[in-house]
Each structure stands twice: as C-alpha cells, then as structure tokens.
Amino acid sequence: MLFLRPDFELPCVGASTAGLRSAVRAFVADEIAGGRITPRCNSWTESLAADFSRRLGERGWIGYHWPTQYGGRGGTAFDTLTINEELLAAGAPVGAHWIAARQSAPLLMRFGNEAQRQEFLPGIAAGTTYFGIGMSEPDVGSDLASVRSRAELADGRWVLNGRKVWTSGAHLCHYAIVLCRTAPADPKARHAGLSQLIVDLKAPGVTIRPIRMLDGSHHFNEVIFDNVQVPTERLVGNAGDGWKQVSSELAYERSGPERFLSTMPLVERCLQLVLAGPAAVGDIAAGRLLARLMTLRNMSLGVWGALGAGQSPAIEAAMVKDLGTNFERDAIEVVREAMTADPRVAGDEALAQLMADALPLSPTYNLRGGTNEVLRNMIAKNLQGK
Structure with a gap:
C-alpha cells in the first residue's frame, strides 16, 4: 500500500509546473472573459465543447506528457495533472476529450500495439478524436467480472453482441473501448476470458x-451491440488480457482530480463570498472543506507519481475516488446550508446557478467509476492481504 509505506514522500511539483499553471490559468480566464466558455460544475461530464478541446490540443495541453511521436510534448505526468487541475477548478468544458485523454490513451500506450497508437493517439492529443468507456452493464454494475457482452471470431473478424450502460458521451464519441467475453466464463477463474475491443460507434449494429x-441533461447512454463486426486488429493486447488492462485503466479513472474537483467552481465561488465579508462561524466549515481538499490533492499526487513510474496503484486510486466523491457531496451540502444561513453567501446569483448545475448530479458521484461499497471491499481485502 503506497500510503502506508514509511518511505513514502509526496512529489515536489510546485516550482517545476508554476509557469505552465499560470499559462493555463490565463488562457481559461481569457476564454471566460471573451464569452467563449461558461464555467460549470461537473465540466468533465456535462460540458462537451469540441472547439474548446481543439484549442487545447493546438496548445499541446492534451496529453502533454506523452511522447512527441504520439502528439504529446514530452512533459511529465505532473505537467498533465497541473493542466487538468486548472481546467477542472475553472469549470472549463473538457468533456469532449476527457475520457479519451485520461483513460483510453494511457491504455493504448501501455497495452496497445504501435499501429493503434499511431492511429488514435495523435487525434486524441489534437482534441479531435473522442472515446467512450464500455465497461458497466445492466444488472452487473461495478462487478465487471460478470459482464455478459460477448465477442466471437467469425470469418476473420470479431462479432460483438451485448449492452453497456452509463457510457458518458457515447452519442458524441467516435470510438469506445469495450470490455467483453471472448472465452466462456469459468466460475473458478471469474476474471479470465475477458478482452477489450476498440469499437467504431458509427459501425452497423451499434445503437446509442x-x-x-x-x-x-444528457451525457449518459445505453449502448447496444447487435452483431457488430470488429476487425481483429482492433483487439487491445492479447485475447484474455482484459481484466489486467481494466485494473490498470481504472487507476487512471479513479485517481484523477475530477474525483474531488468536479464541484470546485461552486466551492471557490462560496469561498470568494466568505472571504469578502467579516469573519463568522461559517468560516470553520469552509476551513474543514479546504483541509479535506488539500489532503485529497496530496493523495492524488502520490498516485500520479506511482502511475508515472509505471506502477498500477489500483487500491490507492480506489481510496482517492471513495474519499473524493464523498467530499464532493459534502461540499454541496455545506454550500447549500451557507446559502440560507450565511448572509455573506445568500442571494448570490452566480452561486445559485452553480448549485443548480451540481445538485441534480450529486447522487451519481458515489456511483460513477465504481460504487463506494465495491471500492471499500477492494480496499479492505487488500489491507487484509487477501
């Protein structure tokens, strides 16, 4: 366990990324001032703006730490984390490229072949190619070992049948990486026989x-695959490696700053109002929120350091996700109470609009990316050495 190691130290990234952070912050401020974007909570799911993603790609700010041959700038993982933090904290519309850059590209970088990297990564880095995630299914939820979607080889192609749910942005994405069974289920080895396919979402037989x-609002989708033909070269890695790939992939999904910064525009606006007035009892609640926020950020830094070193800190990422999504829900409640009880906050129209964005989605925070109950089982088993 990364966080229990006596030699664990947080990476020092402030000085090395200060210039990049200032540049991103200035760019976003100019975008807002020019009326090209409007800050929103949950901007990585709710705000899909292809033009904005393309402008980020032109600056090299998508996949900044990727090798240059794949469209990156050869920076560090902490450079990319810095960019993502600033975009999320500002509520910028990053939803179009987010999943492709956060999750699909690292998967292909690690497990895909060179032809797949060359085909897809430059477009993702440019902000013009978008991916969805085909993991969860009806009646399966977070138990991915129970997926029922199947792919069988026929006439030199994979033929895919099944259903996926909660696929964010599928109606706007070009591709989805789909977890499916390519061998019969084995009750004694539940995680065996799973594979991942890169599926063209415009292919015949795909219904969204x-x-x-x-x-x-609409960003979730159900995706149905009815005898969808997938070329064999769209298999990620080797058949049967799906579980190993997903375990690595979920570390990226669960440890990112979107797990505790989705509501940051709401929290920041509330804090601006609080700081503009005289001290009051509500400052204690604000201080507690900030303390939790900094703890989560430090945990995320630790996980990103491990990912950058080629490790797969799945359990640590699950901890960040569990604590982060609880923080987001608690933050909404603290701000909502302040809107009625704190005269420094009450009546602010900008804060009310951000609350209107955040509140309807708050029940999903503990579900998307894996339910907290499932994540806690994973964490407990790891701590028990099982």
Whole structure:
C-alpha cells in the first residue's frame, strides 16, 4: 500500500509546473472573459465543447506528457495533472476529450500495439478524436467480472453482441473501448476470458440510447451491440488480457482530480463570498472543506507519481475516488446550508446557478467509476492481504 509505506514522500511539483499553471490559468480566464466558455460544475461530464478541446490540443495541453511521436510534448505526468487541475477548478468544458485523454490513451500506450497508437493517439492529443468507456452493464454494475457482452471470431473478424450502460458521451464519441467475453466464463477463474475491443460507434449494429438526468441533461447512454463486426486488429493486447488492462485503466479513472474537483467552481465561488465579508462561524466549515481538499490533492499526487513510474496503484486510486466523491457531496451540502444561513453567501446569483448545475448530479458521484461499497471491499481485502 503506497500510503502506508514509511518511505513514502509526496512529489515536489510546485516550482517545476508554476509557469505552465499560470499559462493555463490565463488562457481559461481569457476564454471566460471573451464569452467563449461558461464555467460549470461537473465540466468533465456535462460540458462537451469540441472547439474548446481543439484549442487545447493546438496548445499541446492534451496529453502533454506523452511522447512527441504520439502528439504529446514530452512533459511529465505532473505537467498533465497541473493542466487538468486548472481546467477542472475553472469549470472549463473538457468533456469532449476527457475520457479519451485520461483513460483510453494511457491504455493504448501501455497495452496497445504501435499501429493503434499511431492511429488514435495523435487525434486524441489534437482534441479531435473522442472515446467512450464500455465497461458497466445492466444488472452487473461495478462487478465487471460478470459482464455478459460477448465477442466471437467469425470469418476473420470479431462479432460483438451485448449492452453497456452509463457510457458518458457515447452519442458524441467516435470510438469506445469495450470490455467483453471472448472465452466462456469459468466460475473458478471469474476474471479470465475477458478482452477489450476498440469499437467504431458509427459501425452497423451499434445503437446509442440516451439516459437523461433529473434535469433533462444528457451525457449518459445505453449502448447496444447487435452483431457488430470488429476487425481483429482492433483487439487491445492479447485475447484474455482484459481484466489486467481494466485494473490498470481504472487507476487512471479513479485517481484523477475530477474525483474531488468536479464541484470546485461552486466551492471557490462560496469561498470568494466568505472571504469578502467579516469573519463568522461559517468560516470553520469552509476551513474543514479546504483541509479535506488539500489532503485529497496530496493523495492524488502520490498516485500520479506511482502511475508515472509505471506502477498500477489500483487500491490507492480506489481510496482517492471513495474519499473524493464523498467530499464532493459534502461540499454541496455545506454550500447549500451557507446559502440560507450565511448572509455573506445568500442571494448570490452566480452561486445559485452553480448549485443548480451540481445538485441534480450529486447522487451519481458515489456511483460513477465504481460504487463506494465495491471500492471499500477492494480496499479492505487488500489491507487484509487477501
């Protein structure tokens, strides 16, 4: 366990990334001032703006730490983390490219072949190629070993059948990386026989149905695969390696700053109002939020350091996700209480709009990326050495 090691030290990244952080912050401020973007909570799921993603790609700010032959700038993992922190904290519309850059590209970099890297990574870095995740299924939830989608080889191609749910942005994405069974299930080895395929979401047999939120917004989808033909060269790695790949992939999904910065525009606006007035009892709650936020950021830094070193800190990432999503829900409640009880905060229209964005989605925080109950089982088993 990374966080229990006596020699564990947080990476020092402030000085090395200060210039990049200032540049991103200035760029986003100019985008907001020019009316090209509007800050929102949950911007990595709710705000999909292809033009903005393309402008980031032109500056090299998607996949900044990737090798240059794949469209990156050869920076460090902490450079990319710095960029992502600034974009999320500002509520910038990063949803179009987010999953492709955060998750799909690292997967292909580690497990894909060179042809796949050359085909997909430059487009992701340019902010013009988008990916969805095909993991969760109806009646399966976070138990990915129970997936029922199947792919069978026929006439030199994989033929895929099944359903996926909660696929963010599938209606706008070009591809999805789909976890499926390519061998019969074995009750004694539940994780065997799983593979991942890169599926063209415009291919015949793919149907995408919207799953709408309480407020009518749409970023979740159900994706149905009906005899979808997938070229054999779109298999990621080797057949049967799907579970190993997913375990690595989820470390990127669960440890990122989006797990505790989704509501940061709301928290920041509230703190601005609090600091503008005289001290009051509500400052204690604000201080507690900031203390939790800094703890989570330090944990995320530790996980990103391990990822950058080629490790797969899946359990540590699960801890960040569990604590981070609880923080986000608690932050909403603290701000909501302040909006009625703290005269420094009450009546602010900008804060009310951010709350209207964040509140309807708050029930999903502990679900997306794996339910907290499942994650806690994983953590407990690891601590028990099982």
